[in-house]
Amino acid sequence: MNKVLLYYSQNGSYVFEQFIRHFLISIYGVLFASIVAIPLGFLIARKGKLSNLFISIANVMQTIPSLAMLAILMFAIGTGPNTVVLSVFLYSILPILKNTVAGINSVSPAIVDAAKGMGMTKSQIRRKIEFPLSVSIIMGGIRNALVVAIGVTAVGTFIGAGGLGDIITRGITVANGSPIIIAGAIPTALMAVIADLLLAALENKLKPKEVSI
Numbered sequence: 001m002n003k004v005l006l007y008y009s010q011n012g013s014y015v016f017e018q019f020i021r022h023f024l025i026s027i028y029g030v031l032f033a034s035i036v037a038i039p040l041g042f043l044i045a046r047k048g049k050l051s052n053l054f055i056s057i058a059n060v061m062q063t064i065p066s067l068a069m070l071a072i073l074m075f076a077i078g079t080g081p082n083t084v085v086l087s088v089f090l091y092s093i094l095p096i097l098k099n100t101v102a103g104i105n106s107v108s109p110a111i112v113d114a115a116k117g118m119g120m121t122k123s124q125i126r127r128k129i130e131f132p133l134s135v136s137i138i139m140g141g142i143r144n145a146l147v148v149a150i151g152v153t154a155v156g157t158f159i160g161a162g163g164l165g166d167i168i169t170r171g172i173t174v175a176n177g178s179p180i181i182i183a184g185a186i187p188t189a190l191m192a193v194i195a196d197l198l199l200a201a202l203e204n205k206l207k208p209k210e211v212s213i
Helices: 002-044 048-063 066-077 081-105 109-117 122-159 164-173 178-205
Strands: none
Touching: 002 048, 002 081, 002 122, 002 164, 002 178, 048 081, 066 081, 066 122, 081 122, 109 122, 122 164, 122 178, 164 178
16 A cells, blocks of 8 residues: 555656546546437437337447447547547447436326426427426436446557556556556546445435425
8 A cells, every 4th residue: 555655646646637537538428428318318208119229229339348349439530538538428328318218208297298288388398397307317327327437438548548547557567566556446446436426416416306286
């Protein structure tokens, strides 16, 4: 442990730089996935065959190992952080899409019918009824996606993306590099745990109160 602390004292700025880089790559991938998956989820929710088709396609992407996915994308668009962001984007689509569909489907049809009876348009129902009532479930998908993204980003060091995986790789390539590996693994694990706890708290806060008709 003393060697790990020594590494931090000597390379603190480098570790912090890679921590921020790692976090931003993960966030960008999940953010772009949310921009695509949430509206798509609203469009295909309650359309059984269509939603199953899109979720099946997303499921197939999830079965591809992260290293294999990075290798495929590397040949398509080259190396660097953009390739890892795209990989994180593809891995994040499924949990966000599934939770969005599940969230919309969890909204009681009676509430939607009551909104229609009040003269609300489809757009108003989505913004004022379905989204507020399903946002906590959608947030659960984003939470799962971000935790997975942090792990995928760590592998991105193999194609020159940097991040905390770069520290771990350095430890692997040198003799007696265990302290360096641990120095990279600790902030990676902390990032995942903190992100999970913060989003879990936000998810609980966004849970709607019971609505009765």
